[in-house]
Amino acid sequence: MSQRHEDTEAVVSLRGVVTRFGRNLVHDGLDLDIERGEIVALVGGSGSGKTTLLRHIIGLTRPQAGELRLFGERVDQGTIHQRIARQRRYGVLFQQGALFSALTVGENIAFPLKELGIARPDELDALVALKLAMVEMEPEHALLMPAELSGGMVKRAALARALALEPELLLLDEPTAGLDPDRSARFVRLILALRQELGLTVVLVTHDLDTLAAMATRVAVLADRRIVSYAPLQETLQVKHPFIERFFHGEHGRRALTRANGET
Ligand SMILES: Nc1ncnc2c1ncn2[C@@H]1O[C@H](COP(=O)(O)OP(=O)(O)OP(=O)(O)O)[C@@H](O)[C@H]1O
Numbered sequence: 001m002s003q004r005h006e007d008t009e010a011v012v013s014l015r016g017v018v019t020r021f022g023r024n025l026v027h028d029g030l031d032l033d034i035e036r037g038e039i040v041a042l043v044g045g046s047g048s049g050k051t052t053l054l055r056h057i058i059g060l061t062r063p064q065a066g067e068l069r070l071f072g073e074r075v076d077q078g079t080i081h082q083r084i085a086r087q088r089r090y091g092v093l094f095q096q097g098a099l100f101s102a103l104t105v106g107e108n109i110a111f112p113l114k115e116l117g118i119a120r121p122d123e124l125d126a127l128v129a130l131k132l133a134m135v136e137m138e139p140e141h142a143l144l145m146p147a148e149l150s151g152g153m154v155k156r157a158a159l160a161r162a163l164a165l166e167p168e169l170l171l172l173d174e175p176t177a178g179l180d181p182d183r184s185a186r187f188v189r190l191i192l193a194l195r196q197e198l199g200l201t202v203v204l205v206t207h208d209l210d211t212l213a214a215m216a217t218r219v220a221v222l223a224d225r226r227i228v229s230y231a232p233l234q235e236t237l238q239v240k241h242p243f244i245e246r247f248f249h250g251e252h253g254r255r256a257l258t259r260a261n262g263e264t
Pocket residue numbers: 021024026044045046047048049050051052053
C-alpha cells in the first residue's frame with residue numbers, strides 16, 4: 001500500500017456540510033471521514049445528493065456551509081499551484097460526460113497528462129497504451145472515437161483516463177450502471193487489483209448491490225440529508241433505518257446479498 005502520505009490522515013473529510021439549491025435543502029450538517037485505502041460505497045435514494053457530494057469533494061461545486069478537506073487541505077483554499085497539485089492526486093469517473101466525444105480514446109486518456117503538463121509529447125503514446133492495458137483494452141483502441149465503443153468499453157476507457165495520473169483517490173459515480181453482470185464483475189476485479197497495486201482509496205456511488213457487496217470496505221448511507229450510517233456492510237445491515245430496510249432488505253437486496261454470501 002502507498003506510504004506517500006501520513007496513513008492517519010483522512011483522505012476526505014467533510015464537516016457540517018449544508019447544500020441548498022433554491023428551496024431544496026439537500027445536505028444539512030453532513031459529516032464524513034474517509035481513511036486511506038477504504039473502498040466506500042455511498043448509497044442513498046434518488047436525489048439525496050450523492051453526486052453533488054462527489055462534486056463538492058473535488059471543488060466543482062461549493063456547499064453553502066461546512067468544511068471540506070481533501071488530503072488534509074481545505075478544498076476551497078490554496079493557490080492555483082496547490083489546486084493543480086491536488087488535481088493530480090485524484091481521478092473521477094462521472095455518469096455523464098465520461099469521455100469527450102470529439103476526441104479519440106487515446107486523446108481522451110492523454111488529456112489530463114497534457115493538461116497538467118505531466119508527460120512529454122513523445123511519451124504520450126506509450127503512456128496511453130499502458131493505461132489501456134490496465135483496463136484490459138488494446139493499444140489500437142486508442143484510435144477509436146467514443147461513439148464506436150460499446151457501453152462497457154466507454155466505462156473502461158473513462159476509467160483509464162481517471163487512472164492516467166496514478167491517483168491516490170478515485171471517485172466513481174455509478175461505474176457499473178448499464179453493464180451486464182459479467183462486465184460488472186470484471187470491473188470490480190479491476191478496481192480491487194488497482195487498489196492492491198496502487199493503494200487507492202475509492203469512493204463509489206452505486207445502486208448495484210452485487211458490486212457493493214463485492215468491493216466496499218464501508219458503506220456510507222446518505223439519508224435525511226446526512227450520513228446516517230458509516231460502517232462495513234454487515235454492520236450496516238443491522239442499522240434500523242427505513243432507507244436501509246428498503247435498500248438492503250427488499251427482495252432485490254436480499255437476492256444480491258445471498259449471492260454475495262454464496263461467493264465468499
Ligand atoms: N445544479 C443544480 N441546480 C439545482 N438543483 C440541483 C443541481 N444539482 C443537483 N440538484 C438537485 O439536488 C438534489 C441532489 O442531486 P444529486 O444529483 O446529487 O442526487 P443523487 O443522490 O446523485 O441522485 P441520483 O441517485 O438520482 O443520481 C436533487 O434534488 C437535484 O435536483
